[in-house]
Structures are given as C-alpha cells and as structure tokens.
Amino acid sequence: MTTRRKFIQSGAIMTAALALQRKNAFAGLVADFESRRPPLAERHFKTQSVEEVIEMVKKWTPNQELGWLFENCFPNTLDTTVDFEMTEGHVNTYVITGDIDAMWLRDSSAQVWPYLPLIKKDKKLQQLIIGVINRQAECILLDPYANAFYKNRSKESEWKKTDLTEMKPGIHERKWEIDSLCYPVRLAHKYWKTTGDTGPFNRLWKESIRLIVRTFKEQQRKTGEGPYHFQRTTAWATDGVPLSGYGYPVKPVGLICSMFRPSDDATIFPFLIPSNFFAVVSLRQAAEMLNAISKDVRLANECTQLANEVERALRQYATAVHPEFGKVYAYEVNGFGSFNLMDDANVPSLLSLPYLGAVPKTDPVYLNTRRLILSAENPFFFKGSAAEGVGGPHAGLNMIWPLGIMMRALTSSNDAEIKQCLKWLIASNAGTGFMHESFNKDDASKFTRKWFAWANTMFGELIMDLHARKPALLRSI
16 A cells, blocks of 8 residues: 555465465365464454354355455454544544554545444444544544544654655645545445434534535636645655646546545546546435435535536546547546546546446446456556456556455456456465455465455455355355
8 A cells, every 4th residue: 555565475475384275275175274363362353243244154155265264354454453442422443554553544444344234233343333433534624635644643644754745743644535535425324324323423524524525626626726735755656746746737627636546656647537436426425414414405515516517527528439448437537638548456446436336337338448447458457377457556567456356356247257356366365364455466475565454354345245146156166
C-alpha cells in the first residue's frame, strides 16, 4: 500500500514442513495445516460468531488448504488490527492496515465489511462496527483530504518532513483520494440496512457528510484549483503530484478530481473514473440516510443533485473506443478528450464497478471493459507461470495483486473462471497461510507485505460469498 515498505520475501519463507504440507495437499493426501492465528490471549477482539463461521466453512470445504486459509484470513482484522474502546457509552474502534500502524478510511471500511452479516445476532461485534463508524466520522472532520490517521491525535507524521501540504497532528498521510470519503458512507449505509439501528448517525456523523459534499464540490474545480495541493520530496514519481501539487489541468465538466488512486499512487489524469462512479453510489446512499434518519431534506437533495451531475458527466466523458474491444470505460480522463486505458487492482477499480453497485454485471460497456482489463491490452495485467491477474504501478511490473484476483471472482458468474481464481489464490499464499499485497507472476514466494489485513479479510469475504452463491463450486475445489 502507501508507505514504501517492500517486504519482498524470498523462496526461503516457506519452511520445509510447510512445503511438504502443500505438496501433500495438492496430491490429495491428508495434511495437518496448523493455524497461523495469534494465540487466543493475544487476539485483539474475540467473538464466538466468527469462530462458528470458521468451523462451518472448514467443515463444508473439503480442500484443507482452502479451509486453512479461510481460518487464518477471515478473522485477521479482528485478531490483529483492531483497537476497540468503550468509555461512558461511546465506542471507538481504531483499525490499522496491518504492517503500517495507521488507519486508512478505505482499508478500515473494507477490513470490517465481511463481518456485517453477523452483527444482527452478535451485539459485541455490532459495537465494534459502530466504533469504526464513529472513528471515521472523527477522522473526516479532522481533515477530509487525508487518507490515513493515527490513533494518537497529537502524533506528528513521519511524512511531515517530506510532504508539502497541510499536515495536522493525528494525520499519517494526506493523499486526496475520492474513495477515502466513499468507503465510510458505504459502511454506514450497509450497517443501517443490516440492523435498522440509527444510533451512530448523530450530529457529528451528519457534519462529516456535509464536509464530504463540500470536498467533492471543491474538487470539481469549477472556479479554481481548490484548497488542496500535495508534493513529496521523493524519487518515487507516483508519490508526487505535478504542477505545484495541483495536478495536470482538467476541464470542469462536473466530474470530481482525485489526486491519488486507491493504491495511493498519483493519478495521471485527475478525473479517476471508477472513483467517480463510487462517489455517485455513495452520495445516493448518504441522501437516503439523511432523508430517513436525519430528516435533513436540504442536505439530502444536495447529495442527490451532486450525484446526478457526476452521473451525467460520466455518461459523456467516461468512455473511449478501443480498436479491439469497442466502447469501454477509461480509467482516467481530463475532460479535454485525453484518456488512460488501464486498470489497477485496488478498489475502486473498473473491474469492481458491479461489486460497488455502480453498474450491473450485464452492462455492455462494463463487459467490454472487463475483457480489456483481463488482457494484454491492460498494461498492468500480468500473466506468468504462477498466475495471471491485475497489478498496478505501486508494487511494480510483473506483480499480481490477490485483491484483483478476488475481485475477478466476486464479479464473475462463470464457474470455471471462479475456480481458477481460487486455485491462483491458494497458490499465492506461498505456504504462509495468508494473502499478500502482491506476488510475482512466476514465483508466488516473492511477495510484498506479509501482513496486509485488507487482502486477508477480502479473501474471507470471497469464500463467504461463494458459500452463499455457489456452494457446490466451493466443495469442488
């Protein structure tokens, strides 16, 4: 993810015992896959409902390595990354991303998302989610342009020495990404729809929505570049924003500028199309909640009007014509007619649009785009002897992201495609028992980030999705 820690592991990461276990497993022999979870006393958050799901899936799944991976990955966020506090009736949950001690608005939302189906019957887990919603609102109110925050609100960032932007205490990183403000809305909306509980959606939460709308409008850049700028003293080109930190020019057509992608890499053209699609969905979700819960018709209408404006602009500016695949969604545009045809594994991506509720799976333009993404015409689609899949500039060339393989499976209805994705994901763990940020297309033992909770928990989400959607397929692996 964002801090340039490259945690590349050598083939020696797999011990001889683990190598033998995997060999036996693929040979159809009984293997004793030992849990890689922390000891019970060291787990950050314990709840019986999650343990019951783990046992259910392991019993249902004959592939022992797949069951072992689920056992390790599904609870990883709860086991290792959450800091849950309750004081005088107020709950607050700080969620780190894994090997970086900071809370991303995006990652924290995605990390707890797979637990939402359990919260109606698990009040303890429900309180943890409320704590995430509360904490995210506080983070947005501190700085809507920041993407990652510290637990200690007085802590100064390690990036303060290198980043030319307004760095307040409590902020780890200040990379402006549209999706950072969409994910908290998505989480809050799903929580409300799942439980019917309106308790978390108080005055502070509503003020965070108001600030989200204001920030989106500022970044439409209709009357100027807006208040945000970002530069970094670094050799990594993808960590800096050109032209004094404001990015390359855009034509103000109603789309929202995003200086960074969900990979935390700088955009080329500031109108990041999958993030604008995500903004439309999130604004409509916010409007629904404001109407039903806060009875704030004015702010709800403001959300709806902005969603409609961005949607109209997407219809006009988000597509391009590819000579092989026809009309497709571009990854980035500038409103002047320039576009970037590619996809990045981080979500929101073009591949993830149906997953986010932005377009139906059957949308003809999406289907054309999907074929492009999963082909050599996408410069960040890599195919090797270990797997094939989407990567991105962040981890470098020839590095496939498990998140991209998971999203391919989550948005597919093709049994053969899904089974192949599962086989690649199983192989990608390289004997560690966990998912990673990325791995080499020809050697899965060469990977980045051995502790990346988003990838771990999303793997759990995929298995839960298939258990509900295609149980026979899951049993056939």
